[in-house]
Amino acid sequence: MSGFSTQRFFAYLKKESIQIIRDPSTTLIAFVLPLILMFIFGYGVSLDADHLPIGLLIEDTSPSARSLEAAFTGTPYFEVTTSYNRTKLEDDLSAGLLRGVVVIPQDFSQNLLRGTQASLQVLVDGSEPNPANFVLNYAQGVLKNWTDQLLIEKKNIFTLPIDVQARVWFNPELKSREVLVPGSLAIILSLIGILLTALVIAREWERGTMEAIMSTPIRISEILLGKLIPYFFLGLGSMVLCLSVAIFLYDVPFRGSFLILFMTTSIYLIAALSQGLLISTLARSQFVASQVAIIVGFLPAIMLSGFIFEISSMPWPIQAITYLFVPRYFVDILKTTFLTGTVWEIIIPNLMALIVIGAIFLGLSLRRIAKVLD
Amino acid sequence: MNFTNRYIKARRIWYRIQALIMKEILAVWRDPKSRFAMVIPPILQLFIFAHAITLEVNSISLGIYNQDLGWYSHEIIQRIEGAPYFKHVYLLTDPHDVKRLIDTEKAMVTIEFQQDFSRLLAAGKQAQVQVILDGRRSNSAQIVTGYLNQIFQTFNVDILKREGVEVTEPVVVQSRSFFNPNLDYIYFTGPSLVALLSLLIAVTVTSLSVSREREAGTFDQLLVSPLQPWQILVGKAIPALIIGIGEGVFMMFMIITFFDVPFLGSYLLFFVSITIFLSSIVGVGLFISSLSATQQQSLLGTFVFMVPTTMLSGYATPIENMPTWLQPWTNILPMKHFLIIIKGLFLKDMPTSEVLSHSWPMALIAIVTLSLASWMFKRRME
Amino acid sequence: MGSSVENAIEITGVTKTFSGMTQPALDNITANIHKGIITGIVGPDAAGKTTLIRLMTSLLLPTSGEITVLGLNTLKDSDAIHDITGYMPQKFGLYEDLTVIENLNLYGDLQGLKGHEKEEAFEQMLSFTSLKPFTDRLAGKLSGGMKQKLGLACALLSRPKILLLDEPTVGVDPISRRELWKMMKVLLGQGMSIVWSTSYLDEASQCHEVLLLNEGKLLFNGPPSELTKIVDGRVFLLDVPEKGRRTALSNLLNTKGITDGVLQGNKIRIVCKPDFSIQSQEYPWTPAVPRFEDAFVDTLGGGPGGTSLLANSIPKKGKTHIAPIQTEHLTKMFGDFTAASDISFTIRRGEIFGLLGPNGAGKSTTFKMLCGLLQPTKGKALVSGHDLKTATSQARSQIGYMAQKFSLYSDLGVKENLDFFSGVYGLRGNFRKKRIDLMIEIFALESYLSSNSGLLPLGYKQRLALACAVMHDPDVLFLDEPTSGVDPITRREFWTHINGMAEKGITIMVTTHFMEEAEYCDRIALIYQSKNIATGTPDDLKESVKSKDLPNPTLEDAFITLIERSDMHNNEAHV
Structure with a gap:
C-alpha cells in the first residue's frame, strides 16, 4: 500500500x-x-590586462628618453598615447580614458649622464585598483629590462645573486x-x-x-x-x-x-x-x-x-x-x-x-x- | 484650450496617477515577505560583497621545499614568513609534496631551494630558485609573483651590499595613485555596489509588476479604468524610482560612513544621475514585464538582463580587457555609464559637464525602453 | 472491510481552526453521510463547505474530533483513503497544457490502474463524458463544461467508492449542469456514494440528503424535502405589472412579515412569515409549491431588505439621446476561429441587459470588446457613443467593470483597494472619503478593512469588487458573472443593488449562468456558437419555446430548447 x-x-x-x-x-x-x-x-x-591604455608624458627629448619611450610603446601590455601636454594626460586619466600616466621628467637624461639616480614617475587611476596594480607592475618590468640593457651597454654588469625561475602550472600563459x-x-x-x-x-x-x-x-x-x-x-x-x-x-x-x-x-x-x-x-x-x-x-x-x-x-x-x-x-x-x-x-x-x-x-x-x- | 482648463486637466490626471503610485508602493511594501526582500538582502549584500569583492591577494598559502641547510635559504624563508600576505607556510620534505600541495590547492605557490643554494651564494655565484604557481588562479598568480619578486630583489641587494658591491639602480620609479592613494579595493567596490544593488531593486520591483497583474487579471481592470497606457507606465515607474533612489542614497551614506570611502563630488549631481540611471533601469524592467505573458518569462528576462549588466559593464572586469569588437556594445548597458559617473562623483569630484556627457546615453535608453513598454501595453490588449 | 460499515463517511465532533482566525472554520460538526446516495453540502460563503470536503479527503486534518471514510480514519489512513475516494477540487485540477488523454493517463497511473484495466476505464470514461472526439485537445482549450467533465473523469478512473466534488458547477452553463446530473444518476446506480458541495440550491434540492452549514455550524442534516416543509403554505406568486416590478419587489421586501422575494418574469415569488396575512396584499396572488431555496433563505433568517442604500446614494441620471451600449455587426476572429460573429444589439438607458449562453459561446469575447479589452475584427462596439479602446479618460470614467474572475489586488487590504479605485476614477478629497465610507457601510466591509482582500470569503470579495466598480457612479456598468459561486442571500443583496441602480438610470450589462438571476433582466441576448440566436424579455423567450410537451417552460427550459433548435438548424444547413 x-x-x-x-x-x-x-x-x-x-x-x-x-x-x-x-x-x-x-x-x-x-x-x-x-x-x-x-x-x-x-x-x-577577462582579467587579462594586455592592452592597458596609458599615457606617456615626455618632458625630456634626449635620445635616452626616446629609447625608454620606445621600450614602453614596444610592449604588448600597454596601449601608449604619447604627449607633451601634462594637463591633457592628467585629464584623460581622471576621465578614465587612461589607466596610468608614465612621466619621463625633464632632468631624466641629465641625471643618467651625471650618474645620479634618475626617476620615472608613474601615476595610476586608483578608482580601478586592479588595473592600477597591473600598470605599476608592468611599468616596473619595462623599466627593469631597459636598465638592464643600459647596464650591459655600459659594461657595468654584475649578476644578481638569486635568479628566480618562475613557472606557472596548468595555465602557463596565465x-x-x-x-x-x-x-x-x-x-x-x-x-x-x-x-x-x-x-x-x-x-x-x-x-x-x-x-x-x-x-x-x-x-x-x-x-x-x-x-x-x-x-x-x-x-x-x-x-x-x-x-x-x-x-x-x-x-x-x-x-x-x-x-x-x-x-x-x-x-x-x-x-x-x-x-x-x-x-x-x-x-x-x-x-x-x-x-x-x-x-x-x-x-x-x-x-x-x-x-x-x-x-x-x-x-x-x-x-x-x-x-x-x-x-x-x-x-x-x-x-x-x-x-x-x-x-x-x-x-x-x-x-x-x-x-x-x-x-x-x-x-x-x-x-x-x-x-x-x- | 485656455490655461486654467489645462491646469485642471493636468491636475486630474495627476490625482489618478497618484492613486496608482500609492497602490504600487503598497503592493511591494504591505506584504512582510516582500518588504523584507526589498530591504534586508540589499543591505546584507552591500556588507557581504563589500568585503568579498576584492582582487587583492592576501592570506596566501605557500609551500617551501628546502634541500639547503645553509643560512641564505633560512633567511629568505624568515622574510617570507614575516611578510603580511603569507598566511600558511608549509615546509616540505618530500619532492612529491610540491605537486600534491599545488594540485590540491593547499598552496597557491611553492618555492624550491636546491641543495647547493647557500654554498653557491656564499661563493659569490648565482643560485637558482624554482617558483611554481597555480595557474588556476591566474590573477592571483600574477600578483603573488610580484610579491615574491620584491622579497627576492631586496634580498639580492642585501647580499650584494654584504659583498661590498655598491648597487644603485640607475632609475627608480616614483609612483603615485590618483583618487585612491593606497589602492584600496573598497574605493572601487563601494560605489559600484551602490549602483549594482539599487539597480537590482529597481529591476525586481518592475520586472514582474505587469506580468503579475496579467496573471491575476487585474491588468484588465487597469485597462478599462480611465488611466491611459502612459499613465499606467508612469504610475508603475515612479514607485520603483522612489524605492530605488531611496535605497541608493541610503547605501551611499553607508559606504561613506562604514567603509570610509570619500565622497568628493556633488550630492545634487549624484541625485540627478542616479535618477536618470534608475529611470533607464525601470524602463528595461517594465519592458521585460510588458513583453512577458507569465511571471516565469519575466524572471527569465530579468536574468538575461542582469548577467550582461554585471559582467560586461566594467563592474566584474574592466571593459578594455574585452575584445575590441565587443567593447562598443557595452554602451547599451546603462550600468556602464553610471559606473563611470558614480566612481567619478565619489573619488574624482567629476565636473557637471562630464556627468552630463555620461548621462545622456542613459537618458536615451530610458526614453527608448519606456516608450517600448508603453507601446507593448497597448499591443498586448489583443 | 468497507461493506461492514453502515455509513460512507462518519463525522464525529469535528472542529477545524486555522491559525490566525478567531472563529473556527468548522465548529463541532457531527453527521453521517450514507452510502449509495448524493449528499449535498450547502450553505452561504465561508460556511466551511470546502473545509469540510478537504477534511474528508484528508488533505486537511481536523483540529479536534475525527472523520472516518468507510471506516478509515483520516488521521491515520490517508493513503488508503486516497485509494478509495475520487476528488475533484474547485478548479477541476487539470493540467491545461496537457491533452485530454494525457490528463487521463496521468491520473490513471497515479491511481494505479494497469494495462488492460486502464484501457477499459478510459474507454468507459470517454464515452461516459462524451469527450471521445476531443482526446487530443489541450485541456486549457476545452470549454468550462468540458473541463468539468474531464475533471470528473479523472476523479472517477479508479472507480472510487466515494466521489467528492467541490462546487463542480460553478461557472458552468445549464446544459453542462444537466449532463452532469445525468452522469451522477448513472454513478449512483452503480452503488457509488457522492458528496457534492454547491451554492446552487436547485441542485441541492435534487440531492438525497443535505448538510446545511452556516458560519461553521451544522444547521440541518436530512432530506431537502424535510427542510422545504417548514415553508409549506408560506410561498406565493404575485402578479405585478411589468413596468413597476422592481419597485414592487423593493416594497414587498421592505414589508414586515415577508422574509424573501425574487422576480420570476412578470411575477414575484415571496416567502412570508407564518403570522403574515397574504390577504392584505394589493396584487393578485396564487399559492406556490415551496422550493428548497425558499426554505434555505428562511432558515438563515430571510433575505436582505428591498432598499438599496447604494442606489439611494446616487442621483437620478439625466436623459441623453445616445444609446448607452450599442453593437453593430460585432465580430471577433482569433486566427481561423470565430469567437463572436455579427452580434448587434442596442441597450436603452436604465435597462438591465443579460448576456446568456453556454461556456465558450462568445459571451466573454463580446463583453471584452465592449469594455475595450479586445479589438473587434469587424463591426463596432460603442459605449455611450465611444469606442472604449481609444476613448479618453473622460469617457472611460463613465463605466464600471467587474471582471469574471476576482481581479482586485488580492495582496492589498480592503481599504487600500477602495482607495486605489476611487483615486483612479478621479474621486478626490472629502467626496472620496465619503464615498469610501459609504461603500464600507453598504457592503458591511467594516470588519474586514485591514485584511488582505485575497483572503476574504468569496461573497465579500464579490461585494468589494462591486463596490470598486460602482464607487464613481458610472453611467454604464459591466458585470461579468458577478454572483458566480456566491450564496443565495448575497445574490439577493446584489440584485437589490442592481435593481436600484437601474431604477436610477444606470445601464447594466450582466452575464450569468443562473437562470433565476436572468429573470431579473429586462432583456436577454442568448449567445451560442458565437452568434446571437435570440433576444427578448425573459417571458418572450419562455413564450417562444412553449409547446405541448412544455406548457409552462422555465427560463432554463427556454435556454436549452433554443440551443437545441439552433443545433438542429445548423445540422440541416450542413446537410
Missing part, C-alpha cells in the same frame, strides 16, 4: 516532461540561455579565460537550475492542480523526484552544450575525466535544482519565489563562488557565508578538472558538501510540501 510506486512516479515524470516540451520558455532557458551566457562569460569577462570559462559553467548551471525549478511548485499551487494531485495516492517523494528528473536531464543537456562551447570554441584544455565530470555535474545539478524546488515550496506564490530567486540565485553565485574573486582573500565571516552557496564547490571542482586533472583531494570534500547540501534542500522541500495545505 504505502511506499514508492514506479507507476505513479513514471506517470508524474511523463506529465512533467510533456509540460516541459510544450512550454517554449523551458527550452529557451535550457538551450538558448546557456549559449548567451557562454558568449558573455567567454568574451566579456590566460584568465582558461580559468573563468570552467568556473562560469557552475554559474550558468546554477542560474538555469533556479530558473527552471523556482516557480514549478508555486505554479501548481496557484493553478490548483496540486490539490487534485495530492488527493490521489501519490507520495510526496514521487512528486519531487518526478519534478527533479526531467529538469535534471535538461540541465545535463545544457551542460553538454556549454562544455562543447568551452572546449571547441574557447579551446579551454580539459585534463580530467569526463566520467568524473559527469558524476560531479549530476550531483551539482541535483543540489542546484533542489535549491530551486525549496524556494518554490517555501514561497508558494510565484511573485515571492521570483524575488527570492533573483536575490539568492544571481549575485551570490557570482560574487561568493570564487569564480572571479578569491575566497581565501575574504575576511573569515564572509568566507563562512560562502559555504552556504552551492556554486563555490562546483567552481572548485571544475577548475581543477579542466586544468589539472583528477585530484580526489579536491573532488571528494566538495562533492560531499554538495551531497549534504542537496540532501538538506530536498529533505526540507519534502517536509514543507507535506504540511502545506494547512
Whole structure:
C-alpha cells in the first residue's frame, strides 16, 4: 500500500516532461540561455590586462628618453598615447580614458649622464585598483629590462645573486579565460537550475492542480523526484552544450575525466535544482519565489563562488557565508578538472558538501510540501 | 484650450496617477515577505560583497621545499614568513609534496631551494630558485609573483651590499595613485555596489509588476479604468524610482560612513544621475514585464538582463580587457555609464559637464525602453 | 472491510481552526453521510463547505474530533483513503497544457490502474463524458463544461467508492449542469456514494440528503424535502405589472412579515412569515409549491431588505439621446476561429441587459470588446457613443467593470483597494472619503478593512469588487458573472443593488449562468456558437419555446430548447 510506486512516479515524470516540451520558455532557458551566457562569460569577462591604455608624458627629448619611450610603446601590455601636454594626460586619466600616466621628467637624461639616480614617475587611476596594480607592475618590468640593457651597454654588469625561475602550472600563459570559462559553467548551471525549478511548485499551487494531485495516492517523494528528473536531464543537456562551447570554441584544455565530470555535474545539478524546488515550496506564490530567486540565485553565485574573486582573500565571516552557496564547490571542482586533472583531494570534500547540501534542500522541500495545505 | 482648463486637466490626471503610485508602493511594501526582500538582502549584500569583492591577494598559502641547510635559504624563508600576505607556510620534505600541495590547492605557490643554494651564494655565484604557481588562479598568480619578486630583489641587494658591491639602480620609479592613494579595493567596490544593488531593486520591483497583474487579471481592470497606457507606465515607474533612489542614497551614506570611502563630488549631481540611471533601469524592467505573458518569462528576462549588466559593464572586469569588437556594445548597458559617473562623483569630484556627457546615453535608453513598454501595453490588449 | 460499515463517511465532533482566525472554520460538526446516495453540502460563503470536503479527503486534518471514510480514519489512513475516494477540487485540477488523454493517463497511473484495466476505464470514461472526439485537445482549450467533465473523469478512473466534488458547477452553463446530473444518476446506480458541495440550491434540492452549514455550524442534516416543509403554505406568486416590478419587489421586501422575494418574469415569488396575512396584499396572488431555496433563505433568517442604500446614494441620471451600449455587426476572429460573429444589439438607458449562453459561446469575447479589452475584427462596439479602446479618460470614467474572475489586488487590504479605485476614477478629497465610507457601510466591509482582500470569503470579495466598480457612479456598468459561486442571500443583496441602480438610470450589462438571476433582466441576448440566436424579455423567450410537451417552460427550459433548435438548424444547413 504505502511506499514508492514506479507507476505513479513514471506517470508524474511523463506529465512533467510533456509540460516541459510544450512550454517554449523551458527550452529557451535550457538551450538558448546557456549559449548567451557562454558568449558573455567567454568574451566579456577577462582579467587579462594586455592592452592597458596609458599615457606617456615626455618632458625630456634626449635620445635616452626616446629609447625608454620606445621600450614602453614596444610592449604588448600597454596601449601608449604619447604627449607633451601634462594637463591633457592628467585629464584623460581622471576621465578614465587612461589607466596610468608614465612621466619621463625633464632632468631624466641629465641625471643618467651625471650618474645620479634618475626617476620615472608613474601615476595610476586608483578608482580601478586592479588595473592600477597591473600598470605599476608592468611599468616596473619595462623599466627593469631597459636598465638592464643600459647596464650591459655600459659594461657595468654584475649578476644578481638569486635568479628566480618562475613557472606557472596548468595555465602557463596565465590566460584568465582558461580559468573563468570552467568556473562560469557552475554559474550558468546554477542560474538555469533556479530558473527552471523556482516557480514549478508555486505554479501548481496557484493553478490548483496540486490539490487534485495530492488527493490521489501519490507520495510526496514521487512528486519531487518526478519534478527533479526531467529538469535534471535538461540541465545535463545544457551542460553538454556549454562544455562543447568551452572546449571547441574557447579551446579551454580539459585534463580530467569526463566520467568524473559527469558524476560531479549530476550531483551539482541535483543540489542546484533542489535549491530551486525549496524556494518554490517555501514561497508558494510565484511573485515571492521570483524575488527570492533573483536575490539568492544571481549575485551570490557570482560574487561568493570564487569564480572571479578569491575566497581565501575574504575576511573569515564572509568566507563562512560562502559555504552556504552551492556554486563555490562546483567552481572548485571544475577548475581543477579542466586544468589539472583528477585530484580526489579536491573532488571528494566538495562533492560531499554538495551531497549534504542537496540532501538538506530536498529533505526540507519534502517536509514543507507535506504540511502545506494547512 | 485656455490655461486654467489645462491646469485642471493636468491636475486630474495627476490625482489618478497618484492613486496608482500609492497602490504600487503598497503592493511591494504591505506584504512582510516582500518588504523584507526589498530591504534586508540589499543591505546584507552591500556588507557581504563589500568585503568579498576584492582582487587583492592576501592570506596566501605557500609551500617551501628546502634541500639547503645553509643560512641564505633560512633567511629568505624568515622574510617570507614575516611578510603580511603569507598566511600558511608549509615546509616540505618530500619532492612529491610540491605537486600534491599545488594540485590540491593547499598552496597557491611553492618555492624550491636546491641543495647547493647557500654554498653557491656564499661563493659569490648565482643560485637558482624554482617558483611554481597555480595557474588556476591566474590573477592571483600574477600578483603573488610580484610579491615574491620584491622579497627576492631586496634580498639580492642585501647580499650584494654584504659583498661590498655598491648597487644603485640607475632609475627608480616614483609612483603615485590618483583618487585612491593606497589602492584600496573598497574605493572601487563601494560605489559600484551602490549602483549594482539599487539597480537590482529597481529591476525586481518592475520586472514582474505587469506580468503579475496579467496573471491575476487585474491588468484588465487597469485597462478599462480611465488611466491611459502612459499613465499606467508612469504610475508603475515612479514607485520603483522612489524605492530605488531611496535605497541608493541610503547605501551611499553607508559606504561613506562604514567603509570610509570619500565622497568628493556633488550630492545634487549624484541625485540627478542616479535618477536618470534608475529611470533607464525601470524602463528595461517594465519592458521585460510588458513583453512577458507569465511571471516565469519575466524572471527569465530579468536574468538575461542582469548577467550582461554585471559582467560586461566594467563592474566584474574592466571593459578594455574585452575584445575590441565587443567593447562598443557595452554602451547599451546603462550600468556602464553610471559606473563611470558614480566612481567619478565619489573619488574624482567629476565636473557637471562630464556627468552630463555620461548621462545622456542613459537618458536615451530610458526614453527608448519606456516608450517600448508603453507601446507593448497597448499591443498586448489583443 | 468497507461493506461492514453502515455509513460512507462518519463525522464525529469535528472542529477545524486555522491559525490566525478567531472563529473556527468548522465548529463541532457531527453527521453521517450514507452510502449509495448524493449528499449535498450547502450553505452561504465561508460556511466551511470546502473545509469540510478537504477534511474528508484528508488533505486537511481536523483540529479536534475525527472523520472516518468507510471506516478509515483520516488521521491515520490517508493513503488508503486516497485509494478509495475520487476528488475533484474547485478548479477541476487539470493540467491545461496537457491533452485530454494525457490528463487521463496521468491520473490513471497515479491511481494505479494497469494495462488492460486502464484501457477499459478510459474507454468507459470517454464515452461516459462524451469527450471521445476531443482526446487530443489541450485541456486549457476545452470549454468550462468540458473541463468539468474531464475533471470528473479523472476523479472517477479508479472507480472510487466515494466521489467528492467541490462546487463542480460553478461557472458552468445549464446544459453542462444537466449532463452532469445525468452522469451522477448513472454513478449512483452503480452503488457509488457522492458528496457534492454547491451554492446552487436547485441542485441541492435534487440531492438525497443535505448538510446545511452556516458560519461553521451544522444547521440541518436530512432530506431537502424535510427542510422545504417548514415553508409549506408560506410561498406565493404575485402578479405585478411589468413596468413597476422592481419597485414592487423593493416594497414587498421592505414589508414586515415577508422574509424573501425574487422576480420570476412578470411575477414575484415571496416567502412570508407564518403570522403574515397574504390577504392584505394589493396584487393578485396564487399559492406556490415551496422550493428548497425558499426554505434555505428562511432558515438563515430571510433575505436582505428591498432598499438599496447604494442606489439611494446616487442621483437620478439625466436623459441623453445616445444609446448607452450599442453593437453593430460585432465580430471577433482569433486566427481561423470565430469567437463572436455579427452580434448587434442596442441597450436603452436604465435597462438591465443579460448576456446568456453556454461556456465558450462568445459571451466573454463580446463583453471584452465592449469594455475595450479586445479589438473587434469587424463591426463596432460603442459605449455611450465611444469606442472604449481609444476613448479618453473622460469617457472611460463613465463605466464600471467587474471582471469574471476576482481581479482586485488580492495582496492589498480592503481599504487600500477602495482607495486605489476611487483615486483612479478621479474621486478626490472629502467626496472620496465619503464615498469610501459609504461603500464600507453598504457592503458591511467594516470588519474586514485591514485584511488582505485575497483572503476574504468569496461573497465579500464579490461585494468589494462591486463596490470598486460602482464607487464613481458610472453611467454604464459591466458585470461579468458577478454572483458566480456566491450564496443565495448575497445574490439577493446584489440584485437589490442592481435593481436600484437601474431604477436610477444606470445601464447594466450582466452575464450569468443562473437562470433565476436572468429573470431579473429586462432583456436577454442568448449567445451560442458565437452568434446571437435570440433576444427578448425573459417571458418572450419562455413564450417562444412553449409547446405541448412544455406548457409552462422555465427560463432554463427556454435556454436549452433554443440551443437545441439552433443545433438542429445548423445540422440541416450542413446537410
